[in-house]
Amino acid sequence: MYDILVIGNGLIGSAAAxxxxxxxxxVVIAGPLEPTDWASHSGVFASHYDEGRITRMxxxxxxxxxxxxxxxxAYPEIERESGLQFFQPGGCLKVAPDTPQFAELHASLEAVRxxxxxxxxxxxxxxxLQDRFPYFALxxxxxxxxxxxxxxxxxxxxxxxxxxxxxxxxxxxxxxxVERLEVNTESVTAxxxxxxxxxxxxxxxxxxxFSNGVxxxxxxxxxxxxxxxxxxxxxxxxxxLQDMPDVIQGFANHPTLRDVYVLPPIRYxxxxxxxxxxGEPHRPRIPSNQDELKAWFRTGDCPEEVDPLKAAxxxxxxxxxxxxxxxxxxxxxxxxxxxxxxxTVVPERLFVAAGGCGLSAKSSDAxxxxxxxxxxxxxxxxxxxxxxxxEAFRIPQILETKAA
Numbered sequence: 001m002y003d004i005l006v007i008g009n010g011l012i013g014s015a016a017a018x019x020x021x022x023x024x025x026x027v028v029i030a031g032p033l034e035p036t037d038w039a040s041h042s043g044v045f046a047s048h049y050d051e052g053r054i055t056r057m058x059x060x061x062x063x064x065x066x067x068x069x070x071x072x073x074a075y076p077e078i079e080r081e082s083g084l085q086f087f088q089p090g091g092c093l094k095v096a097p098d099t100p101q102f103a104e105l106h107a108s109l110e111a112v113r114x115x116x117x118x119x120x121x122x123x124x125x126x127x128x129l130q131d132r133f134p135y136f137a138l139x140x141x142x143x144x145x146x147x148x149x150x151x152x153x154x155x156x157x158x159x160x161x162x163x164x165x166x167x168x169x170x171x172x173x174x175x176x177x178v179e180r181l182e183v184n185t186e187s188v189t190a191x192x193x194x195x196x197x198x199x200x201x202x203x204x205x206x207x208x209x210f211s212n213g214v215x216x217x218x219x220x221x222x223x224x225x226x227x228x229x230x231x232x233x234x235x236x237x238x239x240x241l242q243d244m245p246d247v248i249q250g251f252a253n254h255p256t257l258r259d260v261y262v263l264p265p266i267r268y269x270x271x272x273x274x275x276x277x278x279g280e281p282h283r284p285r286i287p288s289n290q291d292e293l294k295a296w297f298r299t300g301d302c303p304e305e306v307d308p309l310k311a312a313x314x315x316x317x318x319x320x321x322x323x324x325x326x327x328x329x330x331x332x333x334x335x336x337x338x339x340x341x342x343x344t345v346v347p348e349r350l351f352v353a354a355g356g357c358g359l360s361a362k363s364s365d366a367x368x369x370x371x372x373x374x375x376x377x378x379x380x381x382x383x384x385x386x387x388x389x390x391e392a393f394r395i396p397q398i399l400e401t402k403a404a
Contacts (some may be wrong), residue, residue: 001201002026002027002199002200003025003202003204004202004204004376005027005030005188005190006028006203006204007031007205007214008205009029009030009173010208011048011162012206012208013031013180014031014162016353016369016371017163017166017368018368018383019373020241021165021167022170023376025376027172028200030176031177032175032177032193033175039298040298043292044207045294045297049157050156050278051154051157052152053155053361054092054150055087055152056068056146056149056362057150058112058113059109060112062387063310064359064363065207065262070365070366071363071364072149074304074366075122078165081165082162082164082165087151087152088152089149090244090246091246092245092246092248093146093246093247094141094248095143096141096142096251096252097216097250098140098141099250101252106123110123115216118141120149121145123143126138126142129142136316137315145245151246153247153361161359162363162365163169177192179213181215187199187201202348202375203375204351205352207306208354209223209293210317216350217345219354219355221334221341221355223287223332224285224286224331224332225284225296225331226281226305227278228278229310229325229327230326231322231326232278234273235273237265237321238265241317242264242265244264246262246264248353249316254308254312256304256308257312260279260313261277262277262316275313277309278330279308279312281305293331301329306379337394340356340367340393341354342374343394347378351374353374356399387401
């Protein structure tokens with residue numbers, strides 16, 4: 001019997017397994033390998049099968065900013081211990097129209113900058129933006145640029161790094177997903193799709209959008225289907241834009257999008273240079289069940305979302321020279337609290353870390369650290385006034401039950 005089973009070897013699960021390993025605990029991680037053929041894959045999927053995620057400390061929500069600060073400070077040690085590089089500094093520019101509508105956003109960014117003492121952040125107005133980034137069309141905008149601590153990560157490489165460390169510290173990896181759980185008074189039994197049966201004293205479920213597939217009671221979160229668009233660039237265009245920062249751009253009156261994010265050109269494993277854009281639609285599509293969710297990963301395509309993303313990309317970089325465009329399905333999981341769930345489902349036995357709200361990739365090491373403490377010790381202690389108190393991550397229905 002294992003002491004702890006971590007279900008889900010994604011960004012948060014791999015981080016939690018790393019922190020749980022290297023102690024006197026016997027730890028096992030269960031998570032499938034990346035599918036080689038998405039169209040024929042019948043199992044679960046993950047959204048970390050990619051080479052680019054924005055990372056930054058600056059965020060209008062101070063809790064997410066603190067999670068990111070802790071995670072980003074851990075990047076060098078993860079890279080050193082694993083021998084894998086996953087972080088590429090390059091800066092992140094968060095911009096919106098310089099209008100009263102976005103005054104609160106600009107003020108909250110300034111407040112977080114001061115709270116975290118982010119000396120690498122600077123405010124830029126329209127003329128400064130155009131002078132600093134002549135390839136962007138940001139007339140009438142204002143924003144804040146974070147340098148040094150911001151850039152992008154390879155989520156694939158980060159998961160590989162965390163898993164490698166966990167295994168070096170003694171954790172066992174089972175390359176299969178869990179189909180069902182049975183919680184007993186003394187242990188939890190998990191049945192894997194591979195036919196393997198795992199038994200542990202405690203279990204942490206961290207399976208992203210597929211977490212409800214194994215939990216005894218479904219979590220209250222909303223799964224949203226998204227499209228990301230890649231612009232393929234030749235070597236000359238990739239070189240021209242290689243120094244561009246990540247961009248998060250808010251819109252005032254866009255008909256379909258609240259905002260977009262854009263990453264600089266990244267060389268993918270097949271040798272292509274891809275510039276990536278995604279966005280938050282006003283009316284996201286919601287799958288009705290996990291079969292629909294799997295079908296979306298297998299065949300997901302949505303021209304009505306691709307066209308606005310392409311138009312937004314050319315509006316930001318009017319002279320962009322792309323040789324081709326490709327789209328890819330993605331999924332985001334939102335909680336009603338806009339915080340990840342880090343809570344106990346069954347006392348002493350079953351715990352959960354899920355619900356990234358589109359912000360967890362960069363902060364996954366910090367979230368995984370809290371999840372490891374929750375699973376090992378049934379919670380974590382925080383100083384008075386800390387933003388990362390356990391109450392901030394409770395599952396609403398469990399919190400209501402405890403209060404009653």
